[in-house]
Amino acid sequence: MSKRIFPLPQRWYRGYGWSALTRNFLFPGTRHIAVAAGKESGSRQVMRIAHRGASGYAPENTWAAFHKALELDVDMIELDVRRTRDHELVVCHDARLDRLTGNPVTLRELSFIELQQHQVGGQTIPRLADVLPALTDACEINVELKERGLAEAAAAVVKALNCHHRVLFSSFLSAELLRLKAIDPALRVAALLTAAPATVGTCLRFAQLVQAEAIVVSHSAFRKRLLTAAHRAGIKVFVWTVDDAEAIAHLKGLGVDGIMSNFPDLI
Numbered sequence: 001m002s003k004r005i006f007p008l009p010q011r012w013y014r015g016y017g018w019s020a021l022t023r024n025f026l027f028p029g030t031r032h033i034a035v036a037a038g039k040e041s042g043s044r045q046v047m048r049i050a051h052r053g054a055s056g057y058a059p060e061n062t063w064a065a066f067h068k069a070l071e072l073d074v075d076m077i078e079l080d081v082r083r084t085r086d087h088e089l090v091v092c093h094d095a096r097l098d099r100l101t102g103n104p105v106t107l108r109e110l111s112f113i114e115l116q117q118h119q120v121g122g123q124t125i126p127r128l129a130d131v132l133p134a135l136t137d138a139c140e141i142n143v144e145l146k147e148r149g150l151a152e153a154a155a156a157v158v159k160a161l162n163c164h165h166r167v168l169f170s171s172f173l174s175a176e177l178l179r180l181k182a183i184d185p186a187l188r189v190a191a192l193l194t195a196a197p198a199t200v201g202t203c204l205r206f207a208q209l210v211q212a213e214a215i216v217v218s219h220s221a222f223r224k225r226l227l228t229a230a231h232r233a234g235i236k237v238f239v240w241t242v243d244d245a246e247a248i249a250h251l252k253g254l255g256v257d258g259i260m261s262n263f264p265d266l267i
Helices: 010-016 063-071 128-135 151-160 174-183 200-209 224-232 245-254
Strands: 047-051 076-083 089-091 140-145 167-171 188-193 214-218 236-240 258-261
Touching (some): 047 236, 076 128, 089 128, 089 151, 151 174, 167 174, 174 188, 174 200, 188 200, 200 214, 200 224, 224 236
Parallel strands (some): 047 258, 076 140, 140 167, 167 188, 188 214, 214 236, 236 258
């Protein structure tokens, strides 16, 4: 299927880092669509994706949450990546550590060694380079880039560990996804959406623009027509974050490709 580039309405793309995106060229690449050996309801396989690890059972983005997710035999673990003052890539969702550690400090103010003094539920915040080799033999990993300028460093970690086929990058920052494809077209990316775009067509154009193999959309923004259109275009649809068993059953019945949950055993 050939790729076409479509203009996006300005009122929508401002939220996706368009000013940075337009400074990049679009690079052709091959689309890798992963097929999980996941649990199935009905005729379509549904990937069981652990949100920040099994964070309903253990502190988010910690070794405990990741180990619990592996115990639950998930198909994919989602985690978040930020950078310390000395440019170490670490697994952490928040820019500030107040909510996670009770300390009113920003992560970027700390070196990696200093960060070890700030624990989440009694556990230190791990490096991406340590987490990936421990997990990618067991399941796929969805690495969400939370800041601008992380693409090069994150790609370098994944390529050095030779696990690019097991890692799916996502981000709200479209320029980061385009940069990943510029670095290596074989790197896998997903378009991450928190709110419904103006139209389904707009959403698909964004996914095609960043050469995404999947759309990762919030449960509140999910629409069945988006799922239908994405599947017609050969793009998968993952829905986040769903912790209600009835809602999970409904999404599975509709045929979504993956569901992200803090309690992945519900999927």
